[in-house]
Amino acid sequence: xxxxxxxxxxxxxxxxxxxxxxxxxxxxxxxxxxxxxxxxxxxxxxxxxxxxxxxxxxxxxxxxxxxxxxxxxxxxxxxxxxxxxxxxxxxxxxxxxxxxxxxxxxxxxxxxxxxxxxxxxxxxxxxxxxxxxxxxxxxxxxxxxxxxxxxxxxxxxxxxxxxxxxxxxxxxxxxxxxxxxxxxxxxxxxxxxxxxxxxxxxxxxxxxxxxxxxxxxxxxxxxxxxxxxxxxxxxxxxxxxxxxxxxxxxxxxxxxxxxxxxxxxxxxxxxxxxxxxxxxxxxxxxxxxxxxxxxxxxxxxxxxxxxxxxxxxxxxxxxxxxxxxxxxxxxxxxxxxxxxxxxxxxxxxxxxxxxxxxxxxxxxxxxxxxxxxxxxxxxxxxxxxxxxxxxxxxxxxxxxx
Amino acid sequence: xxxxxxxxxxxxxxxxxxxxxxxxxxxxxxxxxxxxxxxxxxxxxxxxxxxxxxxxxxxxxxxxxxxxxxxxxxxxxxxxxxxxxxxxxxxxxxxxxxxxxxxxxxxxxxxxxxxxxxxxxxxxxxxxxxxxxxxxxxxxxxxxxxxxxxxxxxxxxxxxxxxxxxxxxxxxxxxxxxxxxxxxxxxxxxxxxxxxxxxxxxxxxxxxxxxxxxxxxxxxxxxxxxxxxxxxxxxxxxxxxxxxxxxxxxxxxxxxxxxxxxxxxxxxxxxxxxxxxxxxxxxxxxxxxxxxxxxxxxxxxxxxxxxxxxxxxxxxxxxxxxxxxxxxxxxxxxxxxxxxxxxxxxxxxxxxxxxxxxxxxxxxxxxxxxxxxxxxxxxxxxxxxxxxxxxxx
Numbered sequence: 001x002x003x004x005x006x007x008x009x010x011x012x013x014x015x016x017x018x019x020x021x022x023x024x025x026x027x028x029x030x031x032x033x034x035x036x037x038x039x040x041x042x043x044x045x046x047x048x049x050x051x052x053x054x055x056x057x058x059x060x061x062x063x064x065x066x067x068x069x070x071x072x073x074x075x076x077x078x079x080x081x082x083x084x085x086x087x088x089x090x091x092x093x094x095x096x097x098x099x100x101x102x103x104x105x106x107x108x109x110x111x112x113x114x115x116x117x118x119x120x121x122x123x124x125x126x127x128x129x130x131x132x133x134x135x136x137x138x139x140x141x142x143x144x145x146x147x148x149x150x151x152x153x154x155x156x157x158x159x160x161x162x163x164x165x166x167x168x169x170x171x172x173x174x175x176x177x178x179x180x181x182x183x184x185x186x187x188x189x190x191x192x193x194x195x196x197x198x199x200x201x202x203x204x205x206x207x208x209x210x211x212x213x214x215x216x217x218x219x220x221x222x223x224x225x226x227x228x229x230x231x232x233x234x235x236x237x238x239x240x241x242x243x244x245x246x247x248x249x250x251x252x253x254x255x256x257x258x259x260x261x262x263x264x265x266x267x268x269x270x271x272x273x274x275x276x277x278x279x280x281x282x283x284x285x286x287x288x289x290x291x292x293x294x295x296x297x298x299x300x301x302x303x304x305x306x307x308x309x310x311x312x313x314x315x316x317x318x319x320x321x322x323x324x325x326x327x328x329x330x331x332x333x334x335x336x337x338x339x340x341x342x343x344x345x346x347x348x349x350x351x352x353x354x355x356x357x358x359x360x361x362x363x364x365x366x367x368x369x370x371x372x373x374x375x376x377x378x379x380x381x382x383x384x385x386x387x388x389x390x391x392x393x394x395x396x397x398x399x400x401x
Numbered sequence: 402x403x404x405x406x407x408x409x410x411x412x413x414x415x416x417x418x419x420x421x422x423x424x425x426x427x428x429x430x431x432x433x434x435x436x437x438x439x440x441x442x443x444x445x446x447x448x449x450x451x452x453x454x455x456x457x458x459x460x461x462x463x464x465x466x467x468x469x470x471x472x473x474x475x476x477x478x479x480x481x482x483x484x485x486x487x488x489x490x491x492x493x494x495x496x497x498x499x500x501x502x503x504x505x506x507x508x509x510x511x512x513x514x515x516x517x518x519x520x521x522x523x524x525x526x527x528x529x530x531x532x533x534x535x536x537x538x539x540x541x542x543x544x545x546x547x548x549x550x551x552x553x554x555x556x557x558x559x560x561x562x563x564x565x566x567x568x569x570x571x572x573x574x575x576x577x578x579x580x581x582x583x584x585x586x587x588x589x590x591x592x593x594x595x596x597x598x599x600x601x602x603x604x605x606x607x608x609x610x611x612x613x614x615x616x617x618x619x620x621x622x623x624x625x626x627x628x629x630x631x632x633x634x635x636x637x638x639x640x641x642x643x644x645x646x647x648x649x650x651x652x653x654x655x656x657x658x659x660x661x662x663x664x665x666x667x668x669x670x671x672x673x674x675x676x677x678x679x680x681x682x683x684x685x686x687x688x689x690x691x692x693x694x695x696x697x698x699x700x701x702x703x704x705x706x707x708x709x710x711x712x713x714x715x716x717x718x719x720x721x722x723x724x725x726x727x728x729x730x731x732x733x734x735x736x737x738x739x740x741x742x743x744x745x746x747x748x749x750x751x752x753x754x755x756x757x758x759x760x761x762x763x764x765x766x767x768x769x770x771x772x773x774x775x776x777x778x779x780x781x782x783x784x785x786x787x788x789x790x791x792x793x794x
């Protein structure tokens with residue numbers, strides 16, 4: 001990242017605005033024309049957008065259906081479970097950030113941004129309960145942060161384990177364990193929806209496609225010919241077809257593949273489809289990392305007497321994965337955006353919910369508002385993910401040596 | 402230590418690496434085959450219980466559904482395979498048009514991103530950042546429902562300069578209508594094309610001989626255009642007459658009307674893919690080191706020559722592999738046509754699937770078709786890439 005530092009430290013003179021404009025915007029005839037055209041374009045677009053957002057758009061449809069957008073039809077009495085898993089995540093994040101925060105200031109800034117975002121969310125039209133939960137989230141981030149300051153090396157391992165076991169805990173809490181009268185009544189997957197389902201699909205996609213992708217990447221580089229061929233065939237087949245065909249296959253053909261009498265849930269089917277799809281792309285990215293590891297590393301491991309498994313697990317794979325972290329984050333963002341496709345196979349994720357909201361008689365014809373809001377949600381989360389990953393990477397030196 | 406331990410004695414078969422590898426492969430292959438067979442067997446049993454068997458003969462059955470727009474003759478009484486073909490052509494059309502326009506817009510964006518003008522640079526950067534973080538499906542739906550279907554009714558259609566007519570029925574463009582001298586004109590165009598090819602080939606050969614690369618593409622286009630204009634003027638009447646679209650009664654008469662579905666899909670794909678192509682182009686141009694530009698300047702090349710002879714050949718090498726994958730992405734993403742109701746390959750196949758209940762066959766067919774696109778495009782681009790590769794010492 002040295003070139004970025006260079007760019008920033010390059011002579012950045014403070015010029016008076018007019019001088020700066022003359023030097024950069026109106027220095028030649030051609031440039032002046034270009035400036036005027038671009039300025040006019042920005043003005044037209046900006047004015048149209050502002051006029052629409054503040055005077056014409058009817059945003060009531062969002063406020064009235066906010067819960068539907070975020071949680072789908074998840075029963076209101078059970079929403080505390082979602083908050084509980086978020087509290088755990090907040091604690092883990094605060095802790096992890098303060099551990100990383102020792103190396104650079106980006107983590108600290110990120111923690112502050114997170115807290116500010118949560119506090120700002122309290123201004124949104126949500127119930128008093130939700131505000132309380134948001135406050136609790138802020139509190140737990142802070143708690144995690146301060147506990148992380150005095151944490152030992154052992155704590156770091158606990159945090160890593162915490163992040164790994166968080167997704168299963170999250171899913172378990174959401175799904176429930178006991179019959180209707182128990183502490184954690186089962187909530188059928190048909191009630192999962194909205195942003196919650198979108199996140200769920202993303203998390204499951206990431207968690208399960210990761211090991212599969214790593215295995216496929218190893219398989220593609222294997223010396224065993226048949227293993228290699230099967231891996232190549234799988235990766236190229238999946239990468240050659242659109243995600244939507246895989247999702248349809250998962251919905252329609254997966255039940256056929258299983259013995260009669262066994263049925264799997266539609267959401268699980270979508271998860272299988274997304275995982276199978278994502279794994280092929282992940283395999284290619286991991287393979288890129290593996291190829292970048294110099295041969296000397298293998299030879300050195302061999303000279304030390306490590307077995308093939310140890311060489312891979314202890315020497316090569318950690319370096320390879322470290323190299324491709326930025327690419328993997330990019331892929332996970334793409335996966336998050338791609339989960340919208342499950343709406344086409346009839347699941348009620350964010351896009352599916354948007355369709356049902358637009359079918360409400362009092363909100364007919366508000367497609368612009370609803371889809372603009374949904375786009376905004378996708379945009380904000382994707383942008384935040386990429387921004388945070390870029391910042392953390394550059395400050396921690398992840399992805400470079 | 403006795404001497405015999407150091408000598409390569411015969412390794413027992415269960416520790417011989419070659420045998421172990423072979424064994425592992427056989428075990429793996431057996432595992433894959435077993436699972437494949439198991440799934441297949443389950444599927445056949447399940448289908449038999451539903452009273453069907455696998456087979457593609459149903460493609461000869463009558464389709465019985467209409468398609469809004471097709472490039473080939475298609476009606477309700479056509480066969481399934483004809484419907485599939487119509488969808489295939491529509492996908493190819495969308496992909497070809499999309500690839501062309503997204504390349505143009507992408508190159509503009511990539512160059513604008515590197516512009517010296519801060520305003521242009523900022524606008525391009527903002528656009529890229531906006532598009533790259535949107536979900537394509539949501540964007541397409543928004544674009545279709547929120548923009549193209551919200552255009553005014555036909556009665557209140559908007560007229561744009563140049564005879565373009567915008568309404569929620571689509572975009573009507575002025576179009577040429579062939580007259581009776583059109584066949585002759587077509588022959589002239591063909592002759593012009595051949596002449597242009599011949600000239601380009603000759604120039605290319607001379608360039609190879611003399612070591613001075615000529616402006617082959619420019620001469621090619623100039624020759625073709627000259628013949629086209631000359632032919633137009635030489636013929637007794639104009640081969641095409643301009644037909645302006647206009648509103649008559651309840652419909653649009655004249656011109657060529659592009660449906661809102663087609664327009665939304667193509668323009669949405671173009672706007673989205675162009676952002677990614679813009680990044681690819683920017684990276685490609687930036688990959689040419691500054692020393693190359695300085696060297697070109699020192700040799701006395703002017704700006705255009707520097708671009709044509711130094712920057713492009715090198716940037717193209719970096720650009721082409723990721724550009725290929727963007728083209729493939731666009732083709733695959735065109736399957737989202739189902740969200741806007743455009744009758745592409747996937748949409749038509751889904752309709753066939755729903756009508757005939759042949760899920761396995763249709764999904765296999767669709768996947769194989771897309772796979773063929775991907776493989777053909779990769780092959781072509783690999784060939785092209787090996788052609789543009791700068792030969793290093």
